[in-house]
Amino acid sequence: MDKPYIMQVVINILITSGIIALVALGFAIIYQTTRFFHFAHGIVFTSGAYLAFFFKSWLGLPLFLSILFTIPLCIILGCLMETSVYLPLRNRGASPLILLLASLGIYIVLQNVISMIFGDDTKIIRSGPVREGLNMLGARVTPTQIIILGVSVALIIIVTIFLQKTKNGRAMRAVANDPLLACVSGIDSDRVILWTFGLGSALAGVAGILVSLDLDMTPTMGMNALMMGVVAVIIGGVGSVAGVALGALLIGTVQNLGVWYINSKWQDAIVFVILLAFLLFRPEGFLGKKVSKTAV
Amino acid sequence: MKSKWAWTVSILIVAVVIGVWLFQNGKKPQEIKIGVLFPLTGNAASYGEKGKKAIDMALDEINESGGVHGRKIVAIYEDSRAEPKTGVAAMRKLVNVDRVPAVVGDIVSAVTLPAAPIAESNKVVLLSPTSSAPAITNAGEFIYRIWPSDLAEGKAVAEFARKHGYVRAAILHLNNDYGLAIAKIFKEKFENGDAKVVLMEGYSKDDTDYRSVLSKVERVKPDVVYVAGYYADTAKILRQAHELGINIQFLGTTAIEDDKFLELAGNAAEGIIYPLATGFDPTSTAPKTKKFIDAFQKRYNYQPGWVEAQSYDAFMLICAAAKGSSGTIDGPKIKAFFDSMGEYDGVTGKIKFDKNGDVVKPVIFKTVRNGKFEPLID
Numbered sequence: 001m002d003k004p005y006i007m008q009v010v011i012n013i014l015i016t017s018g019i020i021a022l023v024a025l026g027f028a029i030i031y032q033t034t035r036f037f038h039f040a041h042g043i044v045f046t047s048g049a050y051l052a053f054f055f056k057s058w059l060g061l062p063l064f065l066s067i068l069f070t071i072p073l074c075i076i077l078g079c080l081m082e083t084s085v086y087l088p089l090r091n092r093g094a095s096p097l098i099l100l101l102a103s104l105g106i107y108i109v110l111q112n113v114i115s116m117i118f119g120d121d122t123k124i125i126r127s128g129p130v131r132e133g134l135n136m137l138g139a140r141v142t143p144t145q146i147i148i149l150g151v152s153v154a155l156i157i158i159v160t161i162f163l164q165k166t167k168n169g170r171a172m173r174a175v176a177n178d179p180l181l182a183c184v185s186g187i188d189s190d191r192v193i194l195w196t197f198g199l200g201s202a203l204a205g206v207a208g209i210l211v212s213l214d215l216d217m218t219p220t221m222g223m224n225a226l227m228m229g230v231v232a233v234i235i236g237g238v239g240s241v242a243g244v245a246l247g248a249l250l251i252g253t254v255q256n257l258g259v260w261y262i263n264s265k266w267q268d269a270i271v272f273v274i275l276l277a278f279l280l281f282r283p284e285g286f287l288g289k290k291v292s293k294t295a296v
Numbered sequence: 297m298k299s300k301w302a303w304t305v306s307i308l309i310v311a312v313v314i315g316v317w318l319f320q321n322g323k324k325p326q327e328i329k330i331g332v333l334f335p336l337t338g339n340a341a342s343y344g345e346k347g348k349k350a351i352d353m354a355l356d357e358i359n360e361s362g363g364v365h366g367r368k369i370v371a372i373y374e375d376s377r378a379e380p381k382t383g384v385a386a387m388r389k390l391v392n393v394d395r396v397p398a399v400v401g402d403i404v405s406a407v408t409l410p411a412a413p414i415a416e417s418n419k420v421v422l423l424s425p426t427s428s429a430p431a432i433t434n435a436g437e438f439i440y441r442i443w444p445s446d447l448a449e450g451k452a453v454a455e456f457a458r459k460h461g462y463v464r465a466a467i468l469h470l471n472n473d474y475g476l477a478i479a480k481i482f483k484e485k486f487e488n489g490d491a492k493v494v495l496m497e498g499y500s501k502d503d504t505d506y507r508s509v510l511s512k513v514e515r516v517k518p519d520v521v522y523v524a525g526y527y528a529d530t531a532k533i534l535r536q537a538h539e540l541g542i543n544i545q546f547l548g549t550t551a552i553e554d555d556k557f558l559e560l561a562g563n564a565a566e567g568i569i570y571p572l573a574t575g576f577d578p579t580s581t582a583p584k585t586k587k588f589i590d591a592f593q594k595r596y597n598y599q600p601g602w603v604e605a606q607s608y609d610a611f612m613l614i615c616a617a618a619k620g621s622s623g624t625i626d627g628p629k630i631k632a633f634f635d636s637m638g639e640y641d642g643v644t645g646k647i648k649f650d651k652n653g654d655v656v657k658p659v660i661f662k663t664v665r666n667g668k669f670e671p672l673i674d
Contacts, residue, residue, distance in 0.1 A: 005511050008540070012507045122528045122560055130564040132541045140540045215504040216532070216560065224502055259508040265471045265498035 007139035009256055015145050015214075017252030018152030019207050023229030024236070024244045025159055026203035032176035032238055033189075033196045036096035040081055040106035042226030043114075044201045048074050048208025049217040050114055053125045063125075071205050078201025081106055082194055107222070115219045124216045148210045155203060160241045162199075172196055176239065224268075231275045237285025246286050250274070327370045328363075328625055330614055331390035331420075333401030333411060334607075338377035343403045347425065347607030348373060349596055351400070354611045357591075364618045364625075371611070372396060376407045383407030384414065391418045397626045398423065398617070400610045403603065405429030412439045419627040421634070423614060425606035430477050433652045438631055440653035442610055442644065444573040450478030450524070452571045452659040453547050454485035457520055462545070463490045466518035468509065468533060470525035471498035478549065479524045494518050499529065506533050507540060514542050522547045530568075531560035538564035545569070553662070553669055565664040569672055573657040576605035576644040588643040602644075609642035616640065 023045060030038045051073050055066035085102055094102075126144070133140035163169040174182040175192045183189055211221065228251055236247025251271055258270040278285065332351055334344035351371055358369050372394050376383035383402055390396050391414055398421040402408045405427040415422035416436035424432065424441040433445050457465060465486055469479035476498065483493045494516045497509050510533070513521060521537075521544050523530045530552050537546070548570040558565055578589065578599060588608060592600040600608075617633035618625045640647040648656045661672040 005515055008511045009508060012505075012511070016505065121556060122531075124560060130535050130538045130562045133539045135541075142539050211504075220502065221504070256508040259497075260512055263497055264503070264506075264509040264512075265500065267503070268500070 004138045007137045009260060011136070011139045011141055011145070013249075013252045013256045015148055015252075016255060017249045018149050019211055019225070020228045020232050020251055021156060021245050021248035022152055022203050022207035022210075023225050024232035024248050025156065025241065026200035026207075027226070027229050028233045028236075028238055028244050029159075029163075029172070029196050029203075030200040031233065033172055033179075033193050034086070034099070036099040037103065037230070038081075038200075039100065039103040039226065040110070041078075041103075041200065041204055041229075042222030043107045043110040044074050044078050044204040044222075045208040045211075045225050046111065046114060046217070046219060046222035047077055048205035049125070049212035049221065050118055050123075050219075051205075052209045052212060053118070053123050053217065056125055057123075067209055070209060071202055074201050074205025074208075075198045078197040078204070079194055082197040087190065087193075111219050111222065118219065120219060122216050122218050123212075125212050126216075142214070144210075144214045148214060151206065151210060155206065156241060156245050159199070159203070163241065168192075168195055172199075228271065231271055234275060235278045235285055243286050250286075327368050328618055329370050329372055329394055329396045330611070330618075331387075331394060331396035331399035331401070332371050332373045332611070333376050333383060333386055333390065333399050333407065334373065334403055335378035335407070336373065336375040338375075338379065340378035340404055343426075343603050344375070344378075346601065346603040347403060350592070350600065350604040350608040351611045353592060353595055354608050354615070358612075358615050364615060365622075369615060369618075376402050376404075376411075378402070378404045378407060380406055380410045384410050387411040387414045391415070391420050396420065398614045398630050400425060400607065400614060402427065403607075405432060408432055408439075408441075409435060412436050415439060415627075419631075421614070421617075421627050421630045423610050425610040426603060429473070433654050437653075438627060440634055440649055440655075442606060442613070442642070442647050442655045443575075444657050445654055446474055446478050447481045448573060448654075448657075448659070449550055449571045450481035451485050452573075453522060453549075454482045456569070456571070456661060457486055457522070457547065458488070458491055462520040464492060464494045464516070464518040464520070466495040466513045466516060466521045467493055467497070468506075468513070468521065468523045468525070469496070469498050470529060471500050475524045479522070482522055482524065499525075501526075501529070503529070504532060506536050510537050510540055510542060513544075514540070518544060520545045520547060524549055525551070527552045527554045527557035528560060531557050531565065534561045534564040534568060558664065558667060558669075563667075565667075567663060567665075569661055569663050571659045572662050573659050574645050575657065576600075576602045582645075584641060585643045605644050609644050609647065612642065613640060613647065 027038065027041050030041065048070055051070040052066045055061045055069050056063055085106060086099055089099055089102060133142040163173055171187050171192045172195060174187055175189045179189050232247035232251050233244055235250055236243035254270050254274055255267050258267050334347050335341055336344045336348065355369060355371055363369055372390060374386035374390055376386050390399055399415065400423050402411060402424060403426050408424045408427040409429060409431055412422060412435035415438050419438060422439050424443065426443045427441050428443055428446045430445050430447045432439060432441055467479045467482060469475035479496060483496065487493055495513060495518065499506065499509065523533055523546060530548050534546060546568045548568050550570060550572055552570055553572065580586065589600060592604060614630060617630040620633045621629040634649055638648065650656050662669055663672045
């Protein structure tokens with residue numbers, strides 16, 4: 001690779017990875033405590049983008065306020081899914097497969113609702129002329145991309161601290177490790193799960209807003225983002241923030257280097273080849289610990 | 297008792313059917329039936345509805361002026377729902393039951409293609425107003441269209457690039473039938489002597505981040521980049537190229553001429569060059585076109601667009617072919633007329649068919665200047 005382009009590709013990798021990491025982290029937090037594939041996580045991501053668009057373009061609010069209103073709504077959306085669909089199903093003893101199907105249902109319904117309200121075409125939230133990016137060590141970076149990088153790194157650090165140091169964070173990890181034991185020691189696991197949905201959905205919403213600022217939005221944007229996030233979680237290993245972040249970094253790298261060395265049409269295929277390799281040879285992920293009992 | 301009733305009813309039904317058949321047959325010599333295969337419901341229904349309006353208007357115009365050789369023209373509409381399966385069944389009905397000599401349709405290539413063999417084997421002319429798929433070129437002797445093949449634009453852009461002295465081209469194409477076909481024809485027509493395609497990259501329709509592939513483009517230092525895609529992806533590519541500070545001439549497809557393109561790409565759209573096969577021009581002052589627009593506006597209270605104009609021309613062309621032949625009007629006679637008619641003056645401009653039944657249209661080049669689509673001035 002020629003020198004001037006190394007920086008550019010590195011920057012591209014970091015930005016792609018940042019977004020994947022946010023989606024993956026939210027997904028992992030929810031997966032860890034509930035042990036099912038929360039597909040509808042992808043639609044919370046999409047909703048983040050469209051809610052911000054709604055406040056800014058339809059109601060004419062400033063961008064900052066739009067974002068401020070959007071994040072709590074994403075949290076509410078995630079929590080509503082838990083209280084109105086997953087919790088009743090769990091109380092009836094539904095298996096993870098049933099929960100997965102239910103979440104897929106939520107995803108499809110909400111994606112169609114978004115299509116109906118906003119249309120299928122690309123919507124843009126940014127305004128003003130398109131400017132050349134700032135020159136950073138030979139690479140071009142737009143202010144939006146710098147914000148994406150900053151916010152992703154900050155959120156990863158905050159979530160790590162939250163899980164390690166706060167009471168709620170520790171309760172989440174306790175439920176994740178052993179729901180029964182957590183229950184015995186007086187932790188209300190339903191309340192903790194609700195917390196994880198709130199936290200996870202906030203992360204997805206933020207990621208959706210960030211992506212829409214940089215790359216615009218379509219109603220189907222959530223599925224691809226979710227897929228990459230899920231792969232990052234599997235590669236990184238559930239249960240460790242650092243692992244998920246590393247997984248996201250690996251996927252971002254593979255995607256961008258794949259474009260560089262092979263062809264852009266193989267971008268997604270390469271990611272799934274890596275996923276298969278991990279599933280076959282290191283199913284516990286980068287930093288995951290081998291577990292003897294079947295977790296799912 | 298029961299069987300007696302059944303008998304009476306069956307005899308009555310048979311009598312009615314025979315009566316209707318005789319009545320229709322008796323009327324037959326006075327009418328010329330023309331089939332119309334349009335998506336009247338389903339995903340592309342809005343196109344079908346628009347086209348139907350234009351054909352209804354054409355019908356009234358023809359019949360008010362005395363029809364063709366004193367015979368009334370009747371349009372038989374069949375709904376394809378823009379689905380191959382439904383379209384094929386509808387086409388069979390038009391050919392076998394209504395026995396039409398010619399069919400206008402379909403709007404979408406996905407139905408025109410499977411309907412073509414039915415037209416071909418029954419010697420019925422199939423004239424598509426808007427299908428652009430390259431495969432229609434070789435779909436059969438009886439298959440015609442008045443919308444240029446997608447390949448025509450790839451070829452025109454390649455010739456344009458060579459004429460303007462570009463020698464190193466990079467191609468970014470949408471990885472589907474459309475993007476791949478025009479990228480290939482561009483490469484084929486562009487490469488000659490010094491002129492080379494130095495990079496050809498496909499992207500999927502869900503991709504949104506083109507930065508890495510654009511860096512790759514920048515590295516091979518092309519003097520022109522051809523983006524073979526639709527408006528949304530082309531807009532994103534231009535915007536990201538601008539953000540990356542890439543300053544190379546971009547070429548695009550006809551598909552980018554859409555207001556959404558200007559909205560998505562913003563100032564990054566400035567300077568892109570794309571081809572446009574001359575067709576319906578709503579601002580035209582040509583008497584025939586103007587008369588069509590005014591009459592349509594009066595009748596339906598809105599300005600006709602390309603679907604309306606193309607459908608109108610397709611239907612009128614078949615009527616002209618019927619007028620130009622004598623005796624029983626059948627498929628081979630209409631085909632013979634199309635093959636020998638030379639230039640037909642339609643509301644979408646001059647129409648002429650080549651030996652494959654594809655329309656030959658002059659191509660102009662346009663660009664984006666000050667946020668507007670404008671003709672390119674060399």
